[in-house]
Amino acid sequence: MTAAGGLISVLAGTVLLRLAITGIYGRYVRVGMGPLLVVAGVAMVVLGVVTLVRSLRRSGDAGAAEAVAHDHDHGAGRIGWLLLAPIAALLLVAPPTLGSYGVDRGAKVDVRAGASAFAPLAPGAEPLPMTLLEFSQRAFDRGGASFNGTPVRLTGFVAGAGPGGEPGGFRLARYQIACCAADAAPVVIRVRVDGAGTVPPPDRWVTVTGLHAPGGGEVPELAATSIVEIQAPNDPYE
């Protein structure tokens, strides 16, 4: 196990470094985690290289004491092979960001918790980029009075029509994560397409521009003026 363990350690560290450097890690954990992943990846690579070098060296002088220690490693180290599964997979393919599959499976973000009264937006013709969370919170704050008629631009993925969805509209969603994708909870709004184009297929990322449509009930609504398909962003979570 010793030499193979060193190699596994090097590979695992390489995977972490690759995720951190390419930015793919943003699909799984908070974007601020990058430096921590680099530190952990470097530590694992160094540890693995030192172990490899030492065991290659030791393979020459087979002392009795070393053999005993080596035998022990064999028993205790077998479980370490499990690390190979994600390494082998992640070196080649990276699972995607969370998509529409989980939207109706978990608890949604309660946008009314901790929401304060919003100051009205300055009226203007230029659409204002906004998170789905802020959009929802503003929609529930005095029926969306704080929008003040200002158009907004929202980015998220398409989550189908949803239960009771009408034709000519779709749900736009984006996950909030606190730490990693295991604790993700979606914010969901409804988009009325009307004349703005066609309904995009599920899991496609889009930027939607439009006006808040009051009176949507439980799910806030946006009346779209334009829908543009985009690449999934590097930081797919809010």
Added chain:
Amino acid sequence: MLNGGEQGDVGGAPPLTAPAPAADAPAATALRTAPAAGRGRRAVRLDVGVAAVALAVVAAAALRPLLERLLDRPAVAHWATVFVAIAVQAMPFLVLGVTVSAVVAAFVPAGLLQRALPRSPVLAVPVAAAAGAALPGCECGSVPIAGRLVARGVTPAAALAFLLSAPAINPVVLTATAVAFPGRPEVVLARLAASLLAAVAVGLVWVAAGRDELLDRARRRPQRDGPPLAVLVATAQHDLLHAGGFLMIGAATAATLQTVVPRDVLDAVAGSGPLAVAALAALAVVLAICSEADAFVAASLTQFSLTARLAFMVVGPMVDVKLVALQVGTFGRGFALRFAPLTLAACLAASAAVGWWLL
């Protein structure tokens, strides 16, 4: 000669070629003096392990189209993303825990930790539980450290109290809790009190009724001799692979439960008092969220009472599927099967009591 042959065998794995030449010169001198028979046996063994790793990577490369097609299914993709997320999130903290554990093994003299704690186990338990506040990080790091403490002769009950309290009451976690519950300092206080209470209670129960022979796996861990740096590397490497392997089991279990069990099933019982506490405790066990993040999840579960959410935050860092897998690996199955229910009961009782008192 022999070294050259080994390099050739693993030529398919690029990372190996970089370090190998560094080993060449000293190894060559060692080879000349070593007995021929032992050399041959060892070289074969080495090749099998390294070749197996290389083979696994090559096999995965060959299966790449299959992997990509699997990820086209939304449920599989969801599972894979959650699995990778837990593993990636935990890795830096596991590396930290393994490093601390290895530093203890390499540089702290055997008797020092015992002398630092009160001799009476009944006093050592609360002191060790309070000392948990000094270790920043989440629960993945504390398991190897507690295992090391037991191996170093610390009273098992005290090491267990430390294991439970460290991920729950350290400054990083308490700060996250304060951020998640703005304007509610009593939640932070309740979390601190209930977690300490549960950790001390479990430690004291272990003093009174625990069976220390269940911890034999941790006690029998190899105490490596030699220069401190060599011990540091050997211990860290061993612990990292060992704990990492069990972390994979835990992450896969949590991802499976998250993908298969709809959370609405648990949310449905949010209404009634004691049932809601039990439901959120079960949710904490199943979700296996990092203790630095669970406060944000708890804050979002607004349909539940504050006491139920307190139970979520007290149980999560002490009992969850990923943690039980790590404990099985470090201390043995017999231990984990007794320790997890005991801890869960203590967490529920402490949460109920503190919740009733403070919240």
